[in-house]
Amino acid sequence: MAWLGVPFKLLEGVDDSISLSVHALPNIVLKSSDSDYTSLWITALVSIIAGLIPAGIAYYTFVQNSKNIKVERLDQQDFLKKERGEQQRFLREERATQIINSEKDRKSQAEIAKINFNMQVLSVNRQVWINNIRDLISEYISIAPEIYAAQHDFMNKQVFYNDVANKRLEVINSGHDSKSLTDAYNSAALDVENAMLKVREYRVKEKYLSSKIKLMLNPKEEWYSKVVSVLVEINKIINSLNTSNLSPNASVQQHFYNKLDNLMICTQDLLKYEWERVKKGQ
Known part of the structure; x- marks a missing residue:
C-alpha cells in the first residue's frame, strides 16, 4: 500500500474514504492443503482438551466442595444434636436436683417446724x-x-x-x-x-x-x-x-x-x- 502522506491524505469525497479503508486492510491468506486436516484436528482436539481440563478440575472441585459442605453440615447437625441433648440432660438433671433440694428443704422446714412445735407446745404440756x-x-x-x-x-x-x-x-x-x-x-x-x-x-x-x-x-x-x-x-x-x-x-x-x-x-x-x-x- 502506497504511503498517503502524514497523517493521511485529506479526501474530499466518501468514495475516496471507502477506497482508502479497503486498501488499508491487510491481506490474510490461509494456505493449506485441501487434503490434509491433521493440523486442524490436532488444534481442535488440543482446544477441546484444554477446555475440558479446567472444566473437569472445576467439576471435581465443585463435587469435593459439595461433599465437604455436606459432611460439615452433618457434623454440625450431629454436634448441635449432641449439644442440644447435653443441654436437655443438664436441664433435666438441674431440674431434678432442684426438685430434690426443694423436697429436702421442705422436709427440713417441716422437721424444724415439728421441733419448734414440740418445744413450744408438747414440751410445755409434757412438763405439766x-x-x-x-x-x-x-x-x-x-x-x-x-x-x-x-x-x-x-x-x-x-x-x-x-x-x-x-x-x-x-x-x-x-x-x-x-x-x-x-x-x-x-x-x-x-x-x-x-x-x-x-x-x-x-x-x-x-x-x-x-x-x-x-x-x-x-x-x-x-x-x-x-x-x-x-x-x-x-x-x-x-x-x-x-x-x-x-x-x-x-x-x-x-x-x-x-x-x-x-x-x-x-x-x-x-x-x-x-x-x-x-x-x-x-
Whole structure:
C-alpha cells in the first residue's frame, strides 16, 4: 500500500474514504492443503482438551466442595444434636436436683417446724403432765399408809363390836339386862360405823388417785404395766386384812412398805425418762 502522506491524505469525497479503508486492510491468506486436516484436528482436539481440563478440575472441585459442605453440615447437625441433648440432660438433671433440694428443704422446714412445735407446745404440756403425775403418785404414796391403818382399825373395832354384841345377847337371853353392857354395845357400834365411814372415804380417795394415774399413763409404754402392777399389789395387801389376821405382823407391814418403795422407784424412773424427752424437745 502506497504511503498517503502524514497523517493521511485529506479526501474530499466518501468514495475516496471507502477506497482508502479497503486498501488499508491487510491481506490474510490461509494456505493449506485441501487434503490434509491433521493440523486442524490436532488444534481442535488440543482446544477441546484444554477446555475440558479446567472444566473437569472445576467439576471435581465443585463435587469435593459439595461433599465437604455436606459432611460439615452433618457434623454440625450431629454436634448441635449432641449439644442440644447435653443441654436437655443438664436441664433435666438441674431440674431434678432442684426438685430434690426443694423436697429436702421442705422436709427440713417441716422437721424444724415439728421441733419448734414440740418445744413450744408438747414440751410445755409434757412438763405439766410430769408435774401432775408426780403430784398424784406422791399423794397416793402418802395416803396409802392411812388406808392401811384405817382398814386395820376398822377390823379391830369390828371384832370388838362382835364380842360386845355376843355378850349382850347372852345377857338378854338369860333374862337380865346390863346398862353398862348396853352402853358399851352402843359405843362399839358407833365406833364401827365411824371406822367404816373413814375407810370408805379413804377408799374413794384411793380409787380416784389410782384411776387417774392409770388414765394419765400410756398403756403402750413399759411404765404403765410397772406402775399399775405395783398399785394392784398394794391394793391386794390392804384387802387382805380381815378378822383372821389382825395380830401385829411385821412381815405383812414390811411387804406393804416395800411395795410403796417400788412405786417410788418406778415413778422416779418414769419422771427421769420424761424429763429427757422434754430436753430433746420431743
